[in-house]
Amino acid sequence: PRPTYLSDYRPPAYRATHTELKFDLAPSSTRVTALLHLERHPDSSGERPLVLHGEKLSLQRIAIDGQELQEGEYRLDEETLTIEHAPDRLRLETEVDIDPASNTALQGLYVSNGMFCTQCEAEGFRRITFYPDRPDVMATFSTTLIGDQQQLPVLLSNGNPVERGELPNGKHFVTWEDPFPKPSYLFALVAGQLEKVEDRFTTMSGREVLLEIWVEPANIDKTEHAMRSLKAAMKWDEETYGREYDLDRFMIVAVDDFNMGAMENKGLNIFNSAAVLTHPHTATDAAFQRVEGVVAHEYFHNWSGNRVTCRDWFQLSLKEGFTVFRDQSFSADMNSAPVKRIEDVSFLRTAQFAEDAGPTAHPVRPDHYIEITNFYTLTIYEKGAEIVRMLRHLLGWETFRKGSDLYFERFDGQAVTIEDFVGCMAEVSGHDLDQFMRWYSQAGTPEIDAIGEYDYAKGEYRLTLRQRTPATPDQPDKQSLHIPVRVGLVGTKSGEDLTLTLENPEDQENLDKGGVLHLREEEQTFVFTGLNEAPIPSLLRGFSAPARLRFPYGRDDLAFLLKHDSDGFNRWDAGQRLAMLALEDLIAAHRNGVEKVMDPRVTEAFRGLLTTPTDDKAVLAEMLTLPSEAYIAEQQPVVDVDAIHAARTFVKQSLAGALRDEFLALYQANRSDAEYAPDAEQIAARSLKNVALSYLMSIEDDEGIALAGQQFEADHNMTDVRAALTLLVHSSRGDIADPALRAFGEKWAHDPLVMDQWFSLQVTRPQSDALDRVKYLMAHPAFSLKNPNRVRALIGAFVGQNRVNFHRLDGAGYELLADVVIELNKLNPEIAARIITPLTRWQRFDEERQALMKAQLERIRAEDLSPNVYEVVEKALA
Ligand code: B3K
Ligand code: ZN
Numbered sequence: 001p002r003p004t005y006l007s008d009y010r011p012p013a014y015r016a017t018h019t020e021l022k023f024d025l026a027p028s029s030t031r032v033t034a035l036l037h038l039e040r041h042p043d044s045s046g047e048r049p050l051v052l053h054g055e056k057l058s059l060q061r062i063a064i065d066g067q068e069l070q071e072g073e074y075r076l077d078e079e080t081l082t083i084e085h086a087p088d089r090l091r092l093e094t095e096v097d098i099d100p101a102s103n104t105a106l107q108g109l110y111v112s113n114g115m116f117c118t119q120c121e122a123e124g125f126r127r128i129t130f131y132p133d134r135p136d137v138m139a140t141f142s143t144t145l146i147g148d149q150q151q152l153p154v155l156l157s158n159g160n161p162v163e164r165g166e167l168p169n170g171k172h173f174v175t176w177e178d179p180f181p182k183p184s185y186l187f188a189l190v191a192g193q194l195e196k197v198e199d200r201f202t203t204m205s206g207r208e209v210l211l212e213i214w215v216e217p218a219n220i221d222k223t224e225h226a227m228r229s230l231k232a233a234m235k236w237d238e239e240t241y242g243r244e245y246d247l248d249r250f251m252i253v254a255v256d257d258f259n260m261g262a263m264e265n266k267g268l269n270i271f272n273s274a275a276v277l278t279h280p281h282t283a284t285d286a287a288f289q290r291v292e293g294v295v296a297h298e299y300f301h302n303w304s305g306n307r308v309t310c311r312d313w314f315q316l317s318l319k320e321g322f323t324v325f326r327d328q329s330f331s332a333d334m335n336s337a338p339v340k341r342i343e344d345v346s347f348l349r350t351a352q353f354a355e356d357a358g359p360t361a362h363p364v365r366p367d368h369y370i371e372i373t374n375f376y377t378l379t380i381y382e383k384g385a386e387i388v389r390m391l392r393h394l395l396g397w398e399t400f401r402k403g404s405d406l407y408f409e410r411f412d413g414q415a416v417t418i419e420d421f422v423g424c425m426a427e428v429s430g431h432d433l434d435q436f437m438r439w440y441s442q443a444g445t446p447e448i449d450a451i452g453e454y455d456y457a458k459g460e461y462r463l464t465l466r467q468r469t470p471a472t473p474d475q476p477d478k479q480s481l482h483i484p485v486r487v488g489l490v491g492t493k494s495g496e497d498l499t500l501t502l503e504n505p506e507d508q509e510n511l512d513k514g515g516v517l518h519l520r521e522e523e524q525t526f527v528f529t530g531l532n533e534a535p536i537p538s539l540l541r542g543f544s545a546p547a548r549l550r551f552p553y554g555r556d557d558l559a560f561l562l563k564h565d566s567d568g569f570n571r572w573d574a575g576q577r578l579a580m581l582a583l584e585d586l587i588a589a590h591r592n593g594v595e596k597v598m599d600p601r602v603t604e605a606f607r608g609l610l611t612t613p614t615d616d617k618a619v620l621a622e623m624l625t626l627p628s629e630a631y632i633a634e635q636q637p638v639v640d641v642d643a644i645h646a647a648r649t650f651v652k653q654s655l656a657g658a659l660r661d662e663f664l665a666l667y668q669a670n671r672s673d674a675e676y677a678p679d680a681e682q683i684a685a686r687s688l689k690n691v692a693l694s695y696l697m698s699i700e701d702d703e704g705i706a707l708a709g710q711q712f713e714a715d716h717n718m719t720d721v722r723a724a725l726t727l728l729v730h731s732s733r734g735d736i737a738d739p740a741l742r743a744f745g746e747k748w749a750h751d752p753l754v755m756d757q758w759f760s761l762q763v764t765r766p767q768s769d770a771l772d773r774v775k776y777l778m779a780h781p782a783f784s785l786k787n788p789n790r791v792r793a794l795i796g797a798f799v800g801q802n803r804v805n806f807h808r809l810d811g812a813g814y815e816l817l818a819d820v821v822i823e824l825n826k827l828n829p830e831i832a833a834r835i836i837t838p839l840t841r842w843q844r845f846d847e848e849r850q851a852l853m854k855a856q857l858e859r860i861r862a863e864d865l866s867p868n869v870y871e872v873v874e875k876a877l878a
Pocket of ligand 2: 297301320
């Protein structure tokens with residue numbers, strides 16, 4: 001497979017202005033008739049031929065302006081259909097047959113549980129019909145669906161239904177028209193036996209919009225939260241960004257087999273059922289919050305993505321980074337804002353930083369790819385969102401909002417670039433954002449080394465910041481970035497934020513405008529004056545830039561910040577840093593075979609947290625949570641999975657032992673029999689209670705075990721049931737865990753989304769039988785390699801969250817993953833190329849494991865590989 005380069009971009013030779021489609025739906029042979037209204041692009045010379053994309057299509061007929069084409073008048077290969085001498089304007093008619101039933105890749109048109117559905121982004125439409133399948137070709141669509149009335153009573157597509165009727169042989173049809181020009185990747189159809197719940201939303205200009213959520217009949221009682229989230233998102237986008245919905249109806253459909261979370265097709269969002277269905281007895285608080293976030297994300301795409309779309313797939317973060325930033329802000333407004341920030345940053349620092357440090361590192365705007373599907377990454381999404389967040393902070397909200405308004409107004413109905421977006425921000429603010437653009441082109445996570453010096457006599461604090469971005473594949477040399485660093489100086493006497501006065505007027509001006517220091521050079525010193533007490537710096541507040549910040553904090557400084565920092569995020573981070581210092585000592589002790597000793601400062605800091613009254617339970621729950629094994633690993637030069645596990649377990653048990661009564665009191669204080677609601681207050685109390693229980697269970701305290709057993713039995717809501725069951729299954733108390741696990745599995749055998757949780761919680765247990773359980777469960781009737789949710793729940797959870805067992809020294813974990821990748825490479829290349837990720841990180845481990853991991857990568861490489869897996873494996877072994 002050959003790479004595609006950003007620098008090779010050319011506008012298309014022809015564009016489609018209107019597209020008429022007809023689908024005669026049958027599982028193994030669907031006939032697709034397409035009538036494309038094509039015209040030569042104004043910028044294109046007369047020599048360029050008409051080239052349409054098409055894959056796995058069986059061409060039955062082709063005609064131009066009603067004239068059938070003969071062989072020789074067009075050329076077909078595996079990927080394209082070329083017509084050398086086409087007129088400047090033409091109506092191209094094609095008929096193709098496709099086979100949705102055998103489409104296990106879940107791209108294009110496929111069948112899931114008897115229901116037809118589509119996934120076209122990025123390049124799936126070319127598996128439906130011949131088309132200029134690129135985002136800069138935008139056409140209006142008119143789509144007729146024909147299907148069996150009994151089998152396929154519901155026929156949906158984008159836009160508005162304009163005609164429906166009965167046909168011979170028990171068939172019926174519906175015609176849909178979408179008046180908004182769109183690229184082919186936003187096309188969708190759904191057909192099946194579905195039921196809907198409906199609601200209405202009145203937009204800010206007073207238009208009434210019909211809202212429909214379509215699900216399989218058995219799931220009709222699981223839609224309430226998604227509907228509520230949708231209405232909240234519609235209102236929020238009006239109030240926050242001034243964006244109003246444009247069509248008369250908005251539909252969401254839940255589908256069981258889906259590669260990603262959901263898809264923002266115009267007016268017809270298709271969702272992985274895991275990202276839409278909730279019920280207190282089947283979904284956890286985390287799932288409720290995910291649904292709220294994903295529903296909002298897809299809805300927000302209607303403007304950031306659909307009305308204004310991407311010129312080419314290198315610009316993917318234009319829509320994804322901005323939309324993730326928007327959904328993060330929405331969720332922050334709906335729930336606890338500091339906790340949302342803590343969760344997002346933890347995820348970024350654990351998973352995206354690891355991507356940025358590994359062999360598949362790439363810029364937020366890549367400059368080449370082999371398979372675009374591989375680029376729906378944490379870097380494009382999460383780091384892309386951080387870049388937009390930095391712009392928001394550099395400009396201030398009001399100016400940022402003006403830039404956003406200008407962007408939507410100027411580029412409405414167009415396919416544009418990241419420069420167009422940032423250009424609007426530069427225009428409205430007067431800022432020079434040229435250096436800032438490097439965030440998009442340069443891969444790797446910048447490191448900031450900070451040192452500070454307080455001059456008591458002068459009342460001055462000199463803060464020196466030095467930045468460096470490590471080399472990444474293809475990018476050995478890096479340039480300095482424009483980094484917004486939000487700071488505070490916390491007085492060591494008062495514990496309060498000191499007034500910030502900078503010696504340099506330009507720095508002061510920046511600080512006054514956006515509250516941040518602008519770090520642009522490799523090294524800069526900021527001199528704060530007029531201080532009458534020694535400060536401790538609080539740096540990168542709110543995580544103002546996606547960077548690794550190092551400062552030689554002493555443990556007492558961190559304990560002090562944990563108490564006094566006015567920035568909630570940094571208060572949490574101080575606790576994490578303090579725990580990290582203790583964990584590092586213990587990791588070293590474990591490796592050297594020395595007795596482990598708990599740092600009393602950590603214990604005292606936790607005691608302080610547990611005994612100081614707080615009105616923010618949600619943040620407290622985060623503060624009491626130790627850094628994850630994955631995050632700890634991220635901080636190590638060479639990852640020692642066993643030492644990390646042992647050290648973390650030791651800290652947890654030490655804290656539980658020393659603070660048992662406090663944890664018990666916390667548990668009791670946060671119990672409640674109130675009816676379940678996924679609101680911020682209840683969620684906070686549940687997480688606090690379950691964190692407390694996890695400490696008690698870490699020492700297998702009799703009372704803790706009894707409480708976990710009761711919590712499971714009480715069966716009040718899935719959050720509590722799952723937490724209790726997980727703790728039991730991860731303990732050594734099989735006598736209690738096994739019957740509970742069995743009862744749960746029998747009770748929920750009919751509900752795949754609950755069975756996914758049942759799979760995950762078993763295969764993440766730290767005991768050494770975990771891998772055998774994975775193998776055993778792969779043969780369970782509820783498991784299937786063809787369903788991405790099952791693969792993620794069983795295999796993904798094991799390889800991603802069970803580090804001690806995946807990295808077993810006999811290599812059995814690696815072998816198991818390689819076996820799965822080899823199977824999935826044939827069935828679903830997109831999922832295969834994702835699930836393989838842990839193997840690609842072999843450089844981070846000791847030599848013995850490196851060799852074992854590489855051997856499995858070589859084994860995979862020897863297979864007949866899809867472009868997806870090929871690209872990842874080649875990079876990993878480069
Ligand atoms: N835009 C979709 C991405 C689907 C692509 C799958 N290959 C999901 C989202 O970001 O909203
Ligand atoms: Zn998106």
